[in-house]
Amino acid sequence: MSDKGGETVPLLAARDLVKAHGRTEALRGASVELRDGELLAVTGASGSGKSTLLHCLAGIVRPDAGSVTYAGQRLDELPEKRLSELRRTEFGVVFQFGQLIPELTALDNVALPLLLAGAARTEAQGEAGEWLERFGVRGQGELRPGEMSGGQAQRVALARALVTAPRIVFADEPTGALDSLTTEQVMTALVRTVREAGTAVVLVTHDDQVAAYADREIRLTDGAVAAQGVAA
Numbered sequence: 001m002s003d004k005g006g007e008t009v010p011l012l013a014a015r016d017l018v019k020a021h022g023r024t025e026a027l028r029g030a031s032v033e034l035r036d037g038e039l040l041a042v043t044g045a046s047g048s049g050k051s052t053l054l055h056c057l058a059g060i061v062r063p064d065a066g067s068v069t070y071a072g073q074r075l076d077e078l079p080e081k082r083l084s085e086l087r088r089t090e091f092g093v094v095f096q097f098g099q100l101i102p103e104l105t106a107l108d109n110v111a112l113p114l115l116l117a118g119a120a121r122t123e124a125q126g127e128a129g130e131w132l133e134r135f136g137v138r139g140q141g142e143l144r145p146g147e148m149s150g151g152q153a154q155r156v157a158l159a160r161a162l163v164t165a166p167r168i169v170f171a172d173e174p175t176g177a178l179d180s181l182t183t184e185q186v187m188t189a190l191v192r193t194v195r196e197a198g199t200a201v202v203l204v205t206h207d208d209q210v211a212a213y214a215d216r217e218i219r220l221t222d223g224a225v226a227a228q229g230v231a232a
């Protein structure tokens with residue numbers, strides 16, 4: 001959280017977001033703030049607008065109305081080129097099914113964002129190996145996604161989301177396909193890692209077990225924030 005003349009300024013702030021998919025109004029005036037280093041859970045019933053909110057916050061989707069301000073810049077007004085650069089450098093994203101590249105090994109999947117940012121191969125692979133280590137999957141570095149368990153693949157996906165040292169990680173049901181024990185292991189690794197790195201996280205989940213890891217929870221109902229509070 002930055003401090004401007006005694007006022008605390010959130011890292012990310014969305015105001016009165018409206019977004020329709022065709023005739024479906026997915027967001028109807030949702031507002032949310034994220035502080036630097038904060039772990040925020042976004043919960044709500046299926047269809048309440050959680051993924052749409054996450055996509056608007058991450059600059060993947062432009063809202064029809066309302067604003068998204070990240071570190072003083074209006075994301076919803078940025079030209080696409082600048083927006084994609086910002087997404088690549090400042091944000092990390094992880095989805096329910098890790099969406100790793102099937103042809104690449106775990107190590108190469110994690111190294112890829114660094115290579116795209118211009119790092120040399122040896123350096124990128126060294127860094128990627130360290131992130132696999134943090135998530136307890138260094139031993140799986142030479143495996144391809146099809147050869148890993150769901151939990152291992154999600155750890156690799158989280159390592160890939162964090163390898164560029166983003167300010168914010170956006171995670172959409174990152175443990176949605178995992179059993180309860182694996183969920184606990186993946187969440188423990190995620191929380192420890194983001195705390196060490198000081199990374200903020202927006203975590204969409206319908207699972208109370210997962211929301212309980214967050215500093216704060218907001219609950220969406222019909223595309224607006226129905227409740228918020230400190231997670232249990």
Ligand SMILES: Nc1ncnc2c1ncn2[C@@H]1O[C@H](COP(=O)(O)OP(=O)(O)OP(=O)(O)O)[C@@H](O)[C@H]1O
Pocket residue numbers: 021022024025026044045046047048049050051052053206
């Ligand atoms: N690309 C799309 N095209 C049409 N309708 C969409 C699209 N994406 C989302 N919707 C609709 O918008 C509403 C909100 O969807 P969204 O995925 O944001 O909700 P959600 O809370 O994440 O749901 P879930 O928990 O089931 O993933 C739903 O009614 C959904 O059917």
